Amino acid sequence: VVRPARLSSVGAARPPLDAAAGRLGAAAGRLGARLGAGAARLGAVFRSPLRSPALASRLGLWLGAAVAICFATGLVSHAVQHPPWWFAWPSRPVSLYRVTQGLHVATGLAAIPLLAAKLWSVYPRLFAWPPLRGPAHALERAGIAALVAGTLFQFGTGVLNLARWYDPMPFFFTAAHYWTAWLAAGGLLLHIAVKLPVIRAALGSREEAPPGAADGGLTRRGLFTAVGGAAAVITVVTVGQTLRPLAAVSVLAPRDPRVGPQGVPVNRTARAAGVAALATDPGYRLVVEGPARTLRLSLADLAALPQHTAALPITCVEGWSADAVWTGVRVADLVRAVGGDPRHPVVAESLQPAGRYRRSELAGPHLRDPDTLLALRLGGQPLHLDHGYPCRLIAPNRPGVLQTKWVGRLVVER
Amino acid sequence: VTRRLLAAAGVLLMGYAVFGALADPQARRPGHLVFLGAVLFAHDLVLLPLALAVGLLLTRWLPAAARGPVRGGLFASAVVAVIALPLAVGPGRLAEDPSTLPRDYAAGLALTLAAIWIVAGGLAAARLGTSPGMRQDNYPRPVSDPEAEGLPEYADDDSTARDDVLSGREADGRDPAALPADQPLAVDRFGTTAEEARLGESLDYKLARESSDPLAGMARTAPAAEPVDGDENAALTDAIDEIGGDAALVADDTPVDPHLDSQVSMYDRPDELTDPGAPVGRLVEPDEGVRQDDEKDAVAYDSGSAGGGASAEELAMHEVREP
Numbered sequence: 001v002v003r004p005a006r007l008s009s010v011g012a013a014r015p016p017l018d019a020a021a022g023r024l025g026a027a028a029g030r031l032g033a034r035l036g037a038g039a040a041r042l043g044a045v046f047r048s049p050l051r052s053p054a055l056a057s058r059l060g061l062w063l064g065a066a067v068a069i070c071f072a073t074g075l076v077s078h079a080v081q082h083p084p085w086w087f088a089w090p091s092r093p094v095s096l097y098r099v100t101q102g103l104h105v106a107t108g109l110a111a112i113p114l115l116a117a118k119l120w121s122v123y124p125r126l127f128a129w130p131p132l133r134g135p136a137h138a139l140e141r142a143g144i145a146a147l148v149a150g151t152l153f154q155f156g157t158g159v160l161n162l163a164r165w166y167d168p169m170p171f172f173f174t175a176a177h178y179w180t181a182w183l184a185a186g187g188l189l190l191h192i193a194v195k196l197p198v199i200r201a202a203l204g205s206r207e208e209a210p211p212g213a214a215d216g217g218l219t220r221r222g223l224f225t226a227v228g229g230a231a232a233v234i235t236v237v238t239v240g241q242t243l244r245p246l247a248a249v250s251v252l253a254p255r256d257p258r259v260g261p262q263g264v265p266v267n268r269t270a271r272a273a274g275v276a277a278l279a280t281d282p283g284y285r286l287v288v289e290g291p292a293r294t295l296r297l298s299l300a301d302l303a304a305l306p307q308h309t310a311a312l313p314i315t316c317v318e319g320w321s322a323d324a325v326w327t328g329v330r331v332a333d334l335v336r337a338v339g340g341d342p343r344h345p346v347v348a349e350s351l352q353p354a355g356r357y358r359r360s361e362l363a364g365p366h367l368r369d370p371d372t373l374l375a376l377r378l379g380g381q382p383l384h385l386d387h388g389y390p391c392r393l394i395a396p397n398r399p400g401v402l403q404t405k406w407v408g409r410l411v412v413e414r
Numbered sequence: 415v416t417r418r419l420l421a422a423a424g425v426l427l428m429g430y431a432v433f434g435a436l437a438d439p440q441a442r443r444p445g446h447l448v449f450l451g452a453v454l455f456a457h458d459l460v461l462l463p464l465a466l467a468v469g470l471l472l473t474r475w476l477p478a479a480a481r482g483p484v485r486g487g488l489f490a491s492a493v494v495a496v497i498a499l500p501l502a503v504g505p506g507r508l509a510e511d512p513s514t515l516p517r518d519y520a521a522g523l524a525l526t527l528a529a530i531w532i533v534a535g536g537l538a539a540a541r542l543g544t545s546p547g548m549r550q551d552n553y554p555r556p557v558s559d560p561e562a563e564g565l566p567e568y569a570d571d572d573s574t575a576r577d578d579v580l581s582g583r584e585a586d587g588r589d590p591a592a593l594p595a596d597q598p599l600a601v602d603r604f605g606t607t608a609e610e611a612r613l614g615e616s617l618d619y620k621l622a623r624e625s626s627d628p629l630a631g632m633a634r635t636a637p638a639a640e641p642v643d644g645d646e647n648a649a650l651t652d653a654i655d656e657i658g659g660d661a662a663l664v665a666d667d668t669p670v671d672p673h674l675d676s677q678v679s680m681y682d683r684p685d686e687l688t689d690p691g692a693p694v695g696r697l698v699e700p701d702e703g704v705r706q707d708d709e710k711d712a713v714a715y716d717s718g719s720a721g722g723g724a725s726a727e728e729l730a731m732h733e734v735r736e737p
Contacts, residue, residue: 113493119462126458146428149454156453159497164506164514170445179435180450186427193420218482226486229533230493237526238497251522252498254506260513269511386511 057202059118066111073104091365094396098315102242105319113230147187162254241320255320261384270385273352275406290412292339299390305329310371316400326394328375340412342368351408360402366395480538487534498523694731696720
């Protein structure tokens with residue numbers, strides 16, 4: 001309210017310059033005052049007594065924990081797929097990746113009500129007036145904008161990815177999801193740094209919860225119940241995509257671990273990959289290139305090699321997983337057969353002519369693991385075309401995108 | 415120090431995100447920034463205000479006790495819908511692959527919402543039932559109904575003008591005494607006096623009691639309202655004919671001179687129609703309304719003021735000379 005007077009006096013102080021500028025200044029001042037009054041009125045609209053630093057801090061604590069889980073498991077998944085030099089991922093326990101990635105998706109979904117409630121609890125601050133009080137305040141608000149946008153981006157793109165709906169996303173989901181995670185994490189750290197005294201005061205004091213909305217709306221406990229209940233409902237209706245016992249009640253799960261060719265879901269079909277003709281060609285030969293020799297094995301040759309059976313889950317980065325029993329040739333046996341050393345990585349190339357995941361590198365503990373197979377059979381039956389017929393890679397504790405299907409070449413590096 | 419370290423780490427990570435995204439050929443897309451801005455705008459300025467408005471509108475007319483659970487239910491429904499709608503309306507389902515999005519997600523959403531609202535509705539109902547000051551029983555048992563229990567013609571005195579005040583009968587508890595009606599019923603039956611009890615009721619009386627009494631019925635039921643005739647003029651003409659064709663008298667619309675000294679009504683005009691005659695006292699039948707009536711004509715004697723307290727009807731009685 002003080003601002004218009006000052007601004008108009010500034011305008012009036014320069015009569016020789018231009019009278020119009022002065023009028024403009026006065027008009028801007030009036031506009032500012034009007035906006036300020038409007039914001040104040042708008043602020044009066046939000047009169048829920050529930051909104052308080054105590055509520056925001058408690059919700060923030062839970063949301064922060066959920067974001068931390070998502071961030072950590074997401075980084076693990078990223079590192080497994082694009083391992084930096086310092087990163088080692090074990091092949092045991094077999095279901096470790098299944099747990100981390102299942103947790104990533106389930107936590108993200110369950111945190112959506114937390115995010116909604118958290119943003120609601122601080123919503124009036126969006127209309128705080130004056131909008132910027134100085135450079136520090138501007139920086140803080142910019143950080144908040146980045147944090148909120150980044151978090152909404154992560155949850156929004158995650159949900160769209162689960163629904164396999166890529167049209168609204170004008171970018172490559174995986175890369176954008178990865179880099180925005182760093183943005184949101186940085187914004188969160190900055191936000192915690194700024195709000196630390198408020199959080200400490202709010203969580204430290206044992207202040208009485210407000211008695212609830214004057215109009216009989218939710219109490220604080222009621223709000224927590226609603227948020228927790230919503231998170232529980234979301235979890236129950238979706239987590240069945242990886243927890244088989246809950247598959248029947250998970251009516252909104254994007255996958256059903258019981259549904260698919262041979263009872264196992266498929267992420268990329270042979271038709272989508274464009275390999276149907278190549279894979280069913282009777283002249284198919286698996287090329288195994290090694291330092292000593294190169295083998296060209298037909299399907300019959302592969303079947304004649306010593307067969308091994310392993311019960312391994314197929315785990316998708318999208319959060320679903322399914323148990324399956326695979327039978328095939330040990331990759332380590334093939335590597336030795338061409339004179340390779342299982343300490344050096346092996347590259348598996350798919351028959352599919354193109355695609356982001358047509359090749360994958362198998363190295364370290366996964367290559368040496370006796371359960372790492374070039375699978376020919378699934379559940380005792382020859383592989384379904386959509387599962388990678390004639391043969392596919394299956395290794396313990398690995399993301400599904402790396403379990404290359406329709407393998408055409410194995411290159412053993414020397 | 416902790417705050418500075420945290421802030422520095424935060425800024426560092428955000429910077430890493432920006433530079434990393436710019437350096438990554440797979441991530442360098444303007445659409446990324448557009449989407450970031452779009453989700454911020456869509457949530458803060460569209461979705462959240464819309465949710466607040468809808469929540470306020472939908473719960474505004476609810477009883478206060480039900481608002482909390484209903485708002486909680488609306489909240490849960492909204493977040494579940496956020497997850498389910500892309501599955502239900504999105505193009506993710508593939509005809510060639512039955513394992514991608516294998517379920518009917520619209521039905522799943524409906525089922526989930528139904529579960530949410532069963533819980534929210536149950537909570538709201540429980541709150542309504544136990545909240546103080548609220549009616550706890552939507553079908554309160556009325557106090558005993560003497561008529562239903564076979565007592566005819568009692569005074570139904572259960573209603574008062576103000577619902578929050580108990581009527582006399584209700585104040586008596588669950589089973590109040592049945593109040594007698596205005597008209598005597600059993601007192602004028604045969605056999606209430608010693609002589610009648612000694613004589614015993616004759617067969618004629620017994621038979622008469624079996625048949626309903628047309629006179630009593632007429633006395634008790636209010637005369638049915640005249641059916642309103644559409645043709646008001648016809649009714650008026652009939653009334654004029656009845657009076658004797660003196661249309662001027664009927665059409666007389668001069669203001670009524672308040673007849674303030676009249677004992678009956680300020681509107682009566684005794685001198686115009688009839689001679690008021692001498693006032694008549696209370697008329698009493700020979701049986702005095704309680705004894706055996708062996709007089710077949712309707713006769714009565716004037717008992718004068720008979721202790722006073724004359725009703726308006728009694729005061730309106732006049733002696734009329736027959737034309």
